[in-house]
Amino acid sequence: MFIIGERINGMFRSVARAIQERDEAAIADLAVRQVKAGANALDLNTGPTEGDPAEVMAWLVRTVQDAVDVPLSLDSPKPVVIAAGLAAARGYCIVNSTTGEQSRLDALLPLVRDSGAGLIALTIDERGIPRNAESRAEIALTIVARTLEAGISPDHLYLDPIVLPVSAAQDQSAAALEAMPIFRSLCEPAPHLIVGLSNVSQGTTARSLINRTYLVMAMANGLDAAILDPNDADLMDAMRAAGILLNQEIYAEGFLQSMAAV
Amino acid sequence: MSVELVHESWPGRIATATIGATAADGGTRSRTITVGGHAALPFQPGDAPSPYRPVVALEVFDAVPPEWPDHLRETLADVLDSPADWARKGVEEFGADLICLRLFGPHPDVLDSSPDAAAATVRAVLDAVDVPLIVLGCGHPDKDNDLWPRITEAARGERCLMGVAVPENYKTLVVACLADGHSILAEGPIDVNIQKQLTILITAMGLPAERIVMHPGTASLGSGLEYEYSIMERIRLAGLQGDRMLSQPVLTIVGEETWKAKESRLAESAMPEWGVAARRGPAWEAATAAAFLQAGTDIVVLVHPEALAATKRTIEELTSAATEA
Numbered sequence: 107m108f109i110i111g112e113r114i115n116g117m118f119r120s121v122a123r124a125i126q127e128r129d130e131a132a133i134a135d136l137a138v139r140q141v142k143a144g145a146n147a148l149d150l151n152t153g154p155t156e157g158d159p160a161e162v163m164a165w166l167v168r169t170v171q172d173a174v175d176v177p178l179s180l181d182s183p184k185p186v187v188i189a190a191g192l193a194a195a196r197g198y199c200i201v202n203s204t205t206g207e208q209s210r211l212d213a214l215l216p217l218v219r220d221s222g223a224g225l226i227a228l229t230i231d232e233r234g235i236p237r238n239a240e241s242r243a244e245i246a247l248t249i250v251a252r253t254l255e256a257g258i259s260p261d262h263l264y265l266d267p268i269v270l271p272v273s274a275a276q277d278q279s280a281a282a283l284e285a286m287p288i289f290r291s292l293c294e295p296a297p298h299l300i301v302g303l304s305n306v307s308q309g310t311t312a313r314s315l316i317n318r319t320y321l322v323m324a325m326a327n328g329l330d331a332a333i334l335d336p337n338d339a340d341l342m343d344a345m346r347a348a349g350i351l352l353n354q355e356i357y358a359e360g361f362l363q364s365m366a367a368v
Numbered sequence: 369m370s371v372e373l374v375h376e377s378w379p380g381r382i383a384t385a386t387i388g389a390t391a392a393d394g395g396t397r398s399r400t401i402t403v404g405g406h407a408a409l410p411f412q413p414g415d416a417p418s419p420y421r422p423v424v425a426l427e428v429f430d431a432v433p434p435e436w437p438d439h440l441r442e443t444l445a446d447v448l449d450s451p452a453d454w455a456r457k458g459v460e461e462f463g464a465d466l467i468c469l470r471l472f473g474p475h476p477d478v479l480d481s482s483p484d485a486a487a488a489t490v491r492a493v494l495d496a497v498d499v500p501l502i503v504l505g506c507g508h509p510d511k512d513n514d515l516w517p518r519i520t521e522a523a524r525g526e527r528c529l530m531g532v533a534v535p536e537n538y539k540t541l542v543v544a545c546l547a548d549g550h551s552i553l554a555e556g557p558i559d560v561n562i563q564k565q566l567t568i569l570i571t572a573m574g575l576p577a578e579r580i581v582m583h584p585g586t587a588s589l590g591s592g593l594e595y596e597y598s599i600m601e602r603i604r605l606a607g608l609q610g611d612r613m614l615s616q617p618v619l620t621i622v623g624e625e626t627w628k629a630k631e632s633r634l635a636e637s638a639m640p641e642w643g644v645a646a647r648r649g650p651a652w653e654a655a656t657a658a659a660f661l662q663a664g665t666d667i668v669v670l671v672h673p674e675a676l677a678a679t680k681r682t683i684e685e686l687t688s689a690a691t692e693a
Contacts, residue, residue: 356606356614358564363572364613 107345107354108147108331110179110200111140112304114166116153125155125162133166134173141174143336148174149202150191151181160190167194179226179333185213192221200224200264202333206231206245215256224262225253226300229285235268237277239284242267243292246285250292264300264331265289271308272316279306279320286327299324300331318344325352375414380610382406384420385551385581385617387466388500389527394549397526398498401466403581403666404617409604410664411686421687422661423465424679425502425669426458427623430473430481430489437633439646443672451489452496459497462673463680468502468621469493474515475506483515487522494523502529502619502669504553509537520544529553529581529619529667535566542573551579553619558585558595560602560614567613580616581667588625588656596620597663604664620660623671626653654678661686 113136116122124132137148148170152162159182167178177198180191188201203226204214218225229236229245236242246265253263267282267289282301290296301324307316318341321332325348336342343362349355358364384404389395401423408415410422428451432441447454451469458464469490473481490503503519505512517540520530531553533541538554545552554570556563563584571577584603587596600618607615626632631642632649642648653675657668661682670676 355611356564356602357561358568358613359561360565360568360572364564364568 107325107329107349108298108300109145109336109345110147110149110300110331110333111137111143111145111336112149112302112333113140113335113337114148114170115151115181116155116162117151118153122153122155125152125166128165130169130172133169137170137173140336141176143339144342145176145336147177147179147200149179149181149333152187159184159187163187163191164194167191171196177224185217188214189217192217192223198222198224200226202226203228203266204249205229206248208232211249211252215252215258218262219256219258224264225258226264226266227253228266229268235270238281239267239288242281242285243288246289247292250297254293260293260295260297263297265297266300266302269301269303269305269320271310272306272320273309283323283327286324286329290328298331299327299329300333301329303332303334314338314340317341321345322348325349373414376408376412377416378407378608378610380608380612380615382604382607382617383578383612383615385529385578387502387527387529387551389525389549393527394525395527396494396498397500399500400527401500406604406608406664408608410662411690413690413692417691420666422666422668422683424676424683425466425468425667426455426462426464426673426676427468427470427621427669427671428454428458428493429470430486431475431478433472433627435628435633437627437635437645437649440627440632440649440672443646452492455493456496458673458676459499462676464499464676466500466502466667467493467497468504468669470504471515471519472506474511475508476511477508478506483518486515487518490519490522494526500528501526502531502553502667504531505541507532512537513540516541516544517547520548520550523550524548527551531555532583533566533570535562535569538566538570539573542570542575545579546573546575551581553581553583554616555583555585558587558592558599560584560599560606563599563603564606564611564613567616571613577612577616581619582614582616583619583621586621586624588622588629589652589659590629590631591625593656593659597659600660600663600665617666618664619667619669620657620665621669622653622656622660622675623669626656627671650674650678654682658682 150166152159155162179200179202180188181202204210205228227249229242267285270278306320307313382404386402388397388400405419455467471486473479528550530550533554554566632652650672657679
């Protein structure tokens, strides 16, 4: 599993404050704690800022890459903000995100190709959020075709089947799971499958339990990447156990310890 | 017709391990040996080239295993009584990259010799050769626990590879290696799950994963080679897929099982159609070593000088074939 830590997001009040005050130590601490807990990459989202979001993104990139050496997921709806992050970054980046909308693909694909970045693509298009697995697959196919045309390898593509809060759209949790094996069959090598995990538990009272249960179900359907909170120890343990049960990792009595040991 | 090779890339990388310490690192070796560092399966033309090629160690004993046939004893007759001379000959005449000293003498069923005698042997071998050393105990848990602190102390600062840590007996060796600056050889007996668990246990005691070399059991052609081959391959694949607890370099002891095989031991009078007895043993060792090299072993420990020479040629040929392609 490729874990992208979700904690550096201006939607969190403490992060908004750190951004406001340009508190490098607070951001660096969030970065280090997530990587220590098992994050392979970190998501950076400026949130609604008072200043220029492009400038804030560049500052986040510089601050985080001085603290840890992992790929960065540049999370913004604005191509100009993403471009500012790409320009500031030294290592591998993942653009988070495009949708299947033509205008967004037109804006982002050249940027992704020219910078050698990865791309997270949500299966949404001009018609909005699809209601079933088939409509998700239709949009996914468009995205895959456009990505390949642009000269981007499927190995850099992370397809997100859109996970909605189970409290608001209960049928969509299952529909997203159903879409996953279809996505994987769209090209060779298969694209990566990713979810923004915490969405599924928005507005519920048992968030960690719902998150980890859904993560395990999604892994069994081929999920190989997720944006999540790596500091949720129960979630990370469930992920490790699922990795063992799916024969993705070799079992040892101390399999839960093995990550903490390095 | 040209064939297009399929190239693989992997998310993980095999760790490196350095054995031996020069004066600059507080030791007395003339050079160090580093193994591991691979980002692909071994000898695959066009895949990521390995920074370090496999090495060969000559196995030297303080007490000759009783099962050795006469034609093997005769080959080494002039040095069998002196581990220091044996090691010197191994480096100067046979071309061993390093020496693997097996201390069987202290075993209660062998000579029951003292830990002090074993420590003196370690010192004598360190003085006789300037290559890095692998030093292995006798395999008897109580005796090894007496032995290890003495021999790690006798070789303090030389960054030896000390062993063999097994799941039932590893704590004393880890503590001794931490105290005296050595690395550790960890054996999961032909069991990938136990091999991984042992790495977890050893690193939990504070020894960095970079100071562990794995020893996934002993086998030879005709005696479990396929099992060990597949375990070793699984270990390497897991390491390349990013499992940090299985990404250590691998050592193989070839002679132990080879010289128990009847093909290596039987006299010509017993099996005339098998050919010259003196040729069969080294061929058996070399064939076993060649298979394990393909499975990803990094340190090959051999007994017979001809097997050592043949294995060096195999490594040279496989390495140059992979890089030329």
